[in-house]
Amino acid sequence: xxxxxxxxxxxxxxxxxxxxxxxxxxxxxxxxxxxxxxxxxxxxxxxxxxxxxxxxxxxxxxxxxxxxxxxxxxxxxxxxxxxxxxxxxxxxxxxxxxxxxxxxxxxxxxxxxxxxxxxxxxxxxxxxxxxxxxxxxxxxxxxxxxxxxxxxxxxxxxxxxxxxxxxxxxxxxxxxxxxxxxxxxxxxxxxxxxxxxxxxxxxxxxxxxxxxxxxxxxxxxxxxxxxxxxxxxxxxxxxxxxxx
Amino acid sequence: xxxxxxxxxxxxxxxxxxxxxxxxxxxxxxxxxxxxxxxxxxxxxxxxxxxxxxxxxxxxxxxxxxxxxxxxxxxxxxxxxxxxxxxxxxxxxxxxxxxxxxxxxxxxxxxxxxxxxxxxxxxxxxxxxxxxxxxxxxxxxxxxxxxxxxxxxxxxxxxxxxxxxxxxxxxxxxxxxxxxxxxxxxxxxxxxxxxxxxxxxxxxxxxxxxxxxxxxxxxxxxxxxxxxxxxxxxxxxxxxxxxxxxxxxxxxxxxxxxxxx
Numbered sequence: 001x002x003x004x005x006x007x008x009x010x011x012x013x014x015x016x017x018x019x020x021x022x023x024x025x026x027x028x029x030x031x032x033x034x035x036x037x038x039x040x041x042x043x044x045x046x047x048x049x050x051x052x053x054x055x056x057x058x059x060x061x062x063x064x065x066x067x068x069x070x071x072x073x074x075x076x077x078x079x080x081x082x083x084x085x086x087x088x089x090x091x092x093x094x095x096x097x098x099x100x101x102x103x104x105x106x107x108x109x110x111x112x113x114x115x116x117x118x119x120x121x122x123x124x125x126x127x128x129x130x131x132x133x134x135x136x137x138x139x140x141x142x143x144x145x146x147x148x149x150x151x152x153x154x155x156x157x158x159x160x161x162x163x164x165x166x167x168x169x170x171x172x173x174x175x176x177x178x179x180x181x182x183x184x185x186x187x188x189x190x191x192x193x194x195x196x197x198x199x200x201x202x203x204x205x206x207x208x209x210x211x212x213x214x215x216x217x218x219x220x221x222x223x224x225x226x227x228x229x230x231x232x233x234x235x236x237x238x239x240x241x242x243x244x
Numbered sequence: 245x246x247x248x249x250x251x252x253x254x255x256x257x258x259x260x261x262x263x264x265x266x267x268x269x270x271x272x273x274x275x276x277x278x279x280x281x282x283x284x285x286x287x288x289x290x291x292x293x294x295x296x297x298x299x300x301x302x303x304x305x306x307x308x309x310x311x312x313x314x315x316x317x318x319x320x321x322x323x324x325x326x327x328x329x330x331x332x333x334x335x336x337x338x339x340x341x342x343x344x345x346x347x348x349x350x351x352x353x354x355x356x357x358x359x360x361x362x363x364x365x366x367x368x369x370x371x372x373x374x375x376x377x378x379x380x381x382x383x384x385x386x387x388x389x390x391x392x393x394x395x396x397x398x399x400x401x402x403x404x405x406x407x408x409x410x411x412x413x414x415x416x417x418x419x420x421x422x423x424x425x426x427x428x429x430x431x432x433x434x435x436x437x438x439x440x441x442x443x444x445x446x447x448x449x450x451x452x453x454x455x456x457x458x459x460x461x462x463x464x465x466x467x468x469x470x471x472x473x474x475x476x477x478x479x480x481x482x483x484x485x486x487x488x489x490x491x492x493x494x495x496x497x498x499x500x501x502x503x504x505x
Contacts, residue, residue: 128346128405131297132360132412133336135328142363146350224350224392 027102034107060108117152283468339409339417399430
């Protein structure tokens with residue numbers, strides 16, 4: 001084992017980790033917002049909005065993310081309208097293109113996950129809220145969204161982990177994130193095994209940490225399903241303070 | 245008895261498809277009235293109750309709560325409340341207790357009870373908590389305030405649901421078969437709470453199969469049949485043989501079933 005080499009490889013890959021995390025967090029953030037919009041259209045009574053959402057979800061779930069990314073990166077520049085618009089300086093950046101295509105794709109998946117959560121909200125609990133005088137945004141914020149989110153969280157956790165791994169595709173549109181840097185190191189050293197092992201280990205560590213956080217959130221939000229005796233003060237209370 | 249009824253229902257009609265479930269129902273509930281609505285399943289009694297706070301929208305007829313009529317409008321999508329704001333306010337003045345409790349599963353019992361007062365009526369949280377604790381004491385589950393609904397028995401859940409509706413200071417409480425989903429040994433604790441409310445002159449409209457409650461607690465019994473009020477009157481008259489032949493047959497049937505069980 002060539003530890004000095006592994007160490008220097010790890011250092012180079014760690015230097016690229018903020019880029020991976022940036023791709024990941026920005027695309028989850030914007031993809032999440034987009035998913036809220038798409039799911040709103042998907043469950044609305046407006047037939048145009050509903051069908052648009054269905055089409056969107058079909059296209060972005062049904063085609064390869066890599067091709068979507070290539071279309072955004074290489075394809076958008078072919079349109080003069082876009083090349084001469086004010087968004088072009090941003091769209092010329094590989095990083096922006098990668099975030100855009102990752103967000104567009106996860107938006108479709110997350111919308112379906114959120115919809116399954118909405119369908120799991122018991123109609124009786126919504127009726128009880130209506131009978132108490134709640135409607136509109138208040139009903140959504142206090143009753144529907146919290147229950148739907150609890151149901152959606154396990155599936156959404158999986159989507160989040162998939163997104164961490166999907167950021168690797170950004171290397172193919174010249175973003176120097178972990179996988180991109182790994183490939184560059186390999187082309188310089190021809191030591192495929194060691195470098196990719198380091199990269200894989202780094203993704204594993206990232207996902208391990210993210211899964212821990214998600215599991216803690218899930219545990220905390222699931223307190224209503226635990227027996228009272230099991231409801232010890234959770235680790236999350238150390239981060240967010242105890243519930244009143 | 246005050247001149248304005250707490251609740252006045254005028255000529256409610258409702259169809260599901262071609263099936264006419266309610267065929268013109270009218271009813272006045274005055275302060276302190278406890279009205280039991282009886283009838284075989286399918287007679288439309290739950291639909292009637294749900295039309296009062298517009299969980300179902302009646303095709304025709306008016307609802308007047310404390311002298312204020314719920315404004316209705318008809319659009320191409322159907323009939324509905326004209327003003328969501330008015331509907332929300334009137335709904336908050338009408339308590340509703342459901343057969344399946346419908347407590348909010350993600351909130352503790354205490355949070356369930358203060359939710360409406362804090363979020364809908366915008367009352368100070370501290371006042372609501374104090375009042376909620378007193379209400380839980382009253383319905384006998386003060387020690388369960390920090391539990392989630394999943395960990396309560398059916399009877400405890402229904403008593404929590406009654407406390408939740410009381411916390412809104414309702415003018416009338418609508419009970420939709422409040423004991424039908426309960427194990428027989430838990431029915432008593434819920435009826436006990438409802439009996440106390442009746443003694444305190446709470447205005448109540450109760451769809452029920454509990455003959456004992458109808459006979460001994462309510463001051464008026466309504467018997468529904470085929471979407472209409474078949475007969476009504478004070479329980480002493482109704483159970484004393486003055487009801488319609490259909491009603492007499494109905495109670496005979498209920499009693500045989502009761503003895504068989």
